[in-house]
Every structure is written in structure tokens, then in C-alpha cells.
Amino acid sequence: xxxxxxxxxxxxxxxxxxxxxxxxxxxxxxxxxxxxxxxxxxxxxxxxxxxxxxxxxxxxxxxxxxxxxxxxxxxxxxxxxxxxxxxxxxxxxxxxxxxxxxxxxxxxxxxxxxxxxxxxxxxxxxxxxxxxxxxxxxxxxxxxxxxxxxxxxxxxxxxxxxxxxxxxxxxxxxxxxxxxxxxxxxxxxxxxxxxxxxxxxxxxxxxxxxxxxxxxxxxxxxxxxxxxxxxxxxxxxxxxxxxxxxxxxxxxxxxxxxxxxx
Amino acid sequence: xxxxxxxxxxxxxxxxxxxxxxxxxxxxxxxxxxxxxxxxxxxxxxxxxxxxxxxxxxxxxxxxxxxxxxxxxxxxxxxxxxxxxxxxxxxxxxxxxxxxxxxxxxxxxxxxxxxxxxxxxxxxxxxxxxxxxxxxxxxxxxxxxxxxxxxxxxxxxxxxxxxxxxxxxxxxxxxxxxxxxxxxxxxxxxxxxxxxxxxxxxxxxxxxxxxxxxxxxxxxxxxxxxxxxxxxxxxxxxxxxxxxxxxxxxxxxxxxxxxxxxxxxxxxxxxxxxxxxxxxxxxxxxxxxxxxxxxxxxxxxxxxxxxxxxxxxxxxxxx
Numbered sequence: 103x104x105x106x107x108x109x110x111x112x113x114x115x116x117x118x119x120x121x122x123x124x125x126x127x128x129x130x131x132x133x134x135x136x137x138x139x140x141x142x143x144x145x146x147x148x149x150x151x152x153x154x155x156x157x158x159x160x161x162x163x164x165x166x167x168x169x170x171x172x173x174x175x176x177x178x179x180x181x182x183x184x185x186x187x188x189x190x191x192x193x194x195x196x197x198x199x200x201x202x203x204x205x206x207x208x209x210x211x212x213x214x215x216x217x218x219x220x221x222x223x224x225x226x227x228x229x230x231x232x233x234x235x236x237x238x239x240x241x242x243x244x245x246x247x248x249x250x251x252x253x254x255x256x257x258x259x260x261x262x263x264x265x266x267x268x269x270x271x272x273x274x275x276x277x278x279x280x281x282x283x284x285x286x287x288x289x290x291x292x293x294x295x296x297x298x299x300x301x302x303x304x305x306x307x308x309x310x311x312x313x314x315x316x317x318x319x320x321x322x323x324x325x326x327x328x329x330x331x332x333x334x335x336x337x338x339x340x341x342x343x344x345x346x347x348x349x350x351x352x353x354x355x356x357x358x359x360x361x362x363x364x
Numbered sequence: 365x366x367x368x369x370x371x372x373x374x375x376x377x378x379x380x381x382x383x384x385x386x387x388x389x390x391x392x393x394x395x396x397x398x399x400x401x402x403x404x405x406x407x408x409x410x411x412x413x414x415x416x417x418x419x420x421x422x423x424x425x426x427x428x429x430x431x432x433x434x435x436x437x438x439x440x441x442x443x444x445x446x447x448x449x450x451x452x453x454x455x456x457x458x459x460x461x462x463x464x465x466x467x468x469x470x471x472x473x474x475x476x477x478x479x480x481x482x483x484x485x486x487x488x489x490x491x492x493x494x495x496x497x498x499x500x501x502x503x504x505x506x507x508x509x510x511x512x513x514x515x516x517x518x519x520x521x522x523x524x525x526x527x528x529x530x531x532x533x534x535x536x537x538x539x540x541x542x543x544x545x546x547x548x549x550x551x552x553x554x555x556x557x558x559x560x561x562x563x564x565x566x567x568x569x570x571x572x573x574x575x576x577x578x579x580x581x582x583x584x585x586x587x588x589x590x591x592x593x594x595x596x597x598x599x600x601x602x603x604x605x606x607x608x609x610x611x612x613x614x615x616x617x618x619x620x621x622x623x624x625x626x627x628x629x630x631x632x633x634x635x636x637x638x639x640x641x642x643x644x645x646x647x648x649x650x651x652x653x654x655x656x657x658x659x660x661x662x663x664x665x666x667x668x669x670x671x672x673x674x675x676x677x678x679x680x681x682x683x
Contacts (some may be wrong), residue, residue, distance in 0.1 A: 111438075113438065113470075113471040115468045115469075115471045115472065115473065116468065116469050116470065116471050118468060118471070119467075119468030119469045122465075122468075123457075123465055126457075126461070127456075130456065195401060197452055197453070197454070197455070198452030199452045199453065199454055200448055201416075201418055201446065201448050201452055202415055202446075202466065202469065202511065203450075203469070204416075205416040205417050205418055205441060205444065205446050206441060206469045206470055207437065207438040207439075207441040207442050207470060207471055208469065208471075209438075230378060250531045266531070283610050320654050359420050363419060364381070364418075364419055364420075
């Protein structure tokens with residue numbers, strides 16, 4: 103038995119193996135993975151967009167139905183990125199199969215690339231599917247398509263990184279659900295997914311400015327409508343800062359072996 | 365020949381304060397079957413896990429194939445296949461996809477022919493399309509071995525490979541280990557089953573309380589530490605050992621019908637038995653039969669791990 107060992111350096115096949123494994127999990131449950139967010143989006147658009155929106159005036163020159171689409175996409179992207187990435191790394195820890203990842207010639211960066219890359223891919227696909235669904239129900243105009251795509255990818259990657267951290271941190275399924283359900287969903291709702299913070303009374307408007315998710319939604323909305331509550335560069339800087347904090351935390355996890363190695 | 369694994373002053377203290385490894389030094393030779401014996405909690409799995417990169421050592425160095433496991437972890441880990449003690453499997457995966465995953469993870473190009481060989485060797489080929497959740501415990505263990513062999517390792521760690529497996533699988537596993545050795549693969553196995561070490565190993569290490577108590581060729585270990593017994597079945601029972609035979613420190617058994625002589629095969633003079641028999645003849649003690657018994661590795665193991673531990677000086681001072 104002799105194998106021509108590939109030269110040391112980046113283990114692309116190792117990254118691909120993790121990526122494919124994670125995508126296979128997604129494809130195995132493709133129907134549930136896509137049906138749930140599509141149905142939820144359709145319901146939101148139906149209830150908020152058609153029923154309530156018909157009684158509301160336009161916001162920033164955009165119909166209410168079209169106005170909430172970026173927020174709806176963000177709502178799904180944030181929770182799905184967290185769920186997918188956290189579940190992806192939590193399951194091997196839970197079942198014990200992590201032994202193989204830890205004993206394989208893959209670096210910390212390659213492990214993260216595989217897991218986070220797959221989780222972010224799923225989120226981007228979901229985001230585009232929701233966009234397509236929404237476009238069937240409300241008229242959508244995307245002013246800046248490339249920045250829209252870039253924003254979608256950046257937010258998906260950032261929150262998948264955050265999800266990876268949650269998955270490493272969690273030591274029970276309850277903890278795994280804790281942050282997406284009890285922190286991210288409320289922050290998204292309060293971050294202006296369904297309204298413009300300009301519609302809020304003064305003090306609540308100030309409070310909203312401390313909600314990081316507000317900047318993500320605002321920036322994403324700018325790529326659609328060309329207008330936003332805060333400047334797009336502020337949104338971009340906030341997102342990048344969040345991504346950097348997550349990266350630093352992931353680097354710390356691997357340096358110390360926190361909850362991965364004893 | 366250079367050792368394939370060199371472990372030097374390896375220490376591991378867990379966050380709980382438990383010192384699982386205490387300055388362990390060990391060299392594993394290329395192509396040998398090395399059995400690591402020790403009671404539960406002795407440090408066997410910690411030692412293996414540290415070499416494989418799952419546990420971070422507190423101090424000391426380990427190199428595999430000349431590659432330091434920390435500085436040159438890629439090259440070191442590529443040489444190692446690990447079969448863990450517990451049945452950690454991806455339930456929803458098929459047998460084929462999980463072994464293909466393992467090969468890719470270790471950075472090797474797909475090789476269907478190699479994977480087929482491995483699966484056939486382990487009687488898994490017919491089950492390759494089955495999901496792992498539908499396999500029996502024994503089959504799952506075979507899958508773990510197949511995963512470890514998927515990337516053609518030069519060193520295979522088997523952590524308690526036959527714990528809870530039936531006789532047939534155990535025999536299969538032993539046959540597989542021998543075949544691997546013939547291809548030059550070094551095998552390190554931990555086991556509770558002494559018979560496994562006795563049957564398989566070239567060398568044996570005994571670990572207890574995080575310390576390697578002994579590392580020795582199996583045959584020499586058994587020679588050095590092995591007690592032998594000569595049992596003489598007497599023609600006429602006796603009530604006490606005749607004073608003329610005091611030199612041999614004999615004991616009487618079976619209601620005075622057996623004389624037992626316990627000796628150490630390595631240390632004792634070979635001539636003592638013929639002399640004993642001659643002396644008995646001179647004294648007119650007749651016997652019907654002779655029987656010898658060599659202590660098993662199990663006896664040796666038990667005597668080793670039950671040895672009183674040497675207390676550290678500080679602890680002695682406090683006491």
C-alpha cells in the first residue's frame with residue numbers, strides 16, 4: 103500500500119470533502135430546506151404585503167410589499183446561516199465523528215472554509231430562491247444588482263462564521279437554538295425588516311441604531327431601492343466589522359482548542 | 365532503522381487537574397505490531413489521541429515518520445489512520461460515501477479501486493450502498509476501520525478494536541492486522557484483552573496511572589516475568605514436604621498428592637529441575653506424572669499493575 107502523498111500546503115481535497123459532505127446534507131433535505139423559507143416568505147408577503155400593505159402608503163417611493171422584501175431575505179439569511187453552520191459543526195461534536203476532522207491533515211482555516219463555505223452557499227441559494235419567489239408576488243426592482251449579490255454573500259459568510267462559533271460553543275441542542283431564536287429573530291424584527299426606522303418615535307429610533315442587524319437590513323435595502331436609513335458605507339463597515347470579530351473568535355477557538363480539543 | 369513514532373517526555377494534564385500522561389517516552393518500530401495494555405483510565409486513549417492530534421499535549425514532543433506532530437502536522441497526520449474506541453459514525457451516510465469522504469479529507473485523489481479493495485477486505489463491499497444507520501455494531505466497526513484505511517496510512521491505531529465484538533469479527537480483525545503488517549503497516553493497538561496482545565503483538569507496553577511501566581518484546585517479557593510451575597503428581601500422598609527438599613521451597617497440594625515447584629524461567633538455574641527429580645528418586649518418592657504451566661500474559665499484567673506505586677517525594681513528606 104503506497105500512496106503518492108500530495109505535497110504539503112493547502113489541502114484543497116480536504117476542504118472539498120467537508121464542503122461536499124455538508125452540501126449533501128443540504129441536498130438530502132432539499133425539499134424541507136427550500137419549502138419552509140419559500141412558504142414563510144410567501145405568507146409574509148401575503149399578510150404584510152397584500153393585506154396590510156394595501157392600506158399603507160408607499161415608503162421612500164416603494165410599495166410596502168416591495169419594501170419588505172430585502173428585510174425578509176435578511177431574516178431568512180441570518181437564521182439559516184446560523185442554523186446551518188452551527189448544526190454543521192455541532193453534529194460531529196455530538197456524534198463524536200469530529201475525531202476524524204481533528205486527526206486529519208486539515209488546518210483550522212481549511213476546516214472553517216469547508217463548513218462555513220457550505221453554510222454560506224446554502225444561504226445565498228436560499229436568498230436567491232426567496233428573491234425569485236417574492237418577484238412572483240410583488241414588483242421588485244434591484245437598483246444595484248452586483249452590490250446586492252456581494253452584500254448577500256458577505257452577510258451569509260459573516261453569519262455562517264457566527265454560526266460556526268455557536269456550534270462550537272453549544273453543548274446541547276437547546277443552546278444551539280438559543281441564539282437564533284431568542285436573539286437574532288427579535289433583532290431582525292426590531293431592525294426594520296418590516297418598517298423604516300424613520301417611522302419610529304425619536305427615542306426608539308435611537309435604540310434601533312444600537313441594533314447591528316439594522317445596519318445589515320438598511321444596507322441590503324439600499325442595493326434594492328437606492329435609498330436607506332443610514333449610509334451604505336456605514337452598513338458595509340458594520341458588516342465587515344462583524345465578520346472580522348467572528349474571524350478573530352474562530353482563530354481563538356482553534357488556537358486554544360476551545361470545546362474542540364481537550 | 366529509525367522508529368516510525370518517537371514520543372519523548374510526553375505529558376498531558378487535563379483542565380480538571382488529572383495527569384493522564386506522565387513524561388512518557390516510547391519508540392515504535394517500523395512494521396511492528398505494538399500492543400498497549402492498561403486498565404481503564406490508565407492513559408491509553410490519551411496517548412493515542414495525542415499522537416493523532418485530537419488531544420493537545422501539555423509538554424513533550426511526538427514525531428511520526430520524522431515529522432513533528434505540531435510543526436509538520438500535515439505530513440505526520442497523513443501517515444496515520446485511527447480507529448476510535450467508540451462507534452462514532454455518520455448515521456445518514458452510505459458506507460461508500462463515508463470512506464470516500466475520509467480519503468478526500470486526508471488530501472488524496474479519489475481511487476475507487478483502493479476503496480473497493482478495502483471494503484472487500486472488510487466484507488463491506490456488498491453493503492457499500494447501505495446507510496450506516498442500518499448496519500449492525502460489528503459492521504459499523506468495520507466501517508470505522510475502512511475509513512482509517514481509506515487514505516493508505518503507514519501507521520494504524522486501533523483503540524480497543526475488539527471490545528464488544530463477536531468471535532468471528534475478532535478473528536477477521538486479527539487476520540486483517542496481520543495482512544496489514546505484511547504490507548509494512550505499523551499497527552498500534554490498545555486492548556483490555558490480554559489474549560489479543562499475546563496472540564498479535566511483537567512488543568508490549570504496559571501503561572498504568574499515565575506511566576509506561578514496561579515496554580518489552582512479548583516473548584522476552586513473558587520469559588523475564590513469567591513464572592513457571594512444575595507439578596509432580598505423587599504415587600503416594602504425603603503429609604509434609606520432606607526437609608531434604610527444602611532447597612526447592614515446594615508446596616503440597618491436592619490433599620498431599622501433588623508437589624508444586626514454582627520457578628522463574630529466566631532467573632533460575634536450568635539444572636534445578638533435573639536435580640529435584642534426582643533427589644526425589646534418591647529419597648524414594650515416586651511420581652505418576654509431571655506437568656508444567658507457564659504464567660500467561662494476563663498473570664504478568666495483573667502482577668505489574670498491582671505493584672505498589674512509588675510515591676513522589678513530596679507526597680511522602682506530607683504523609
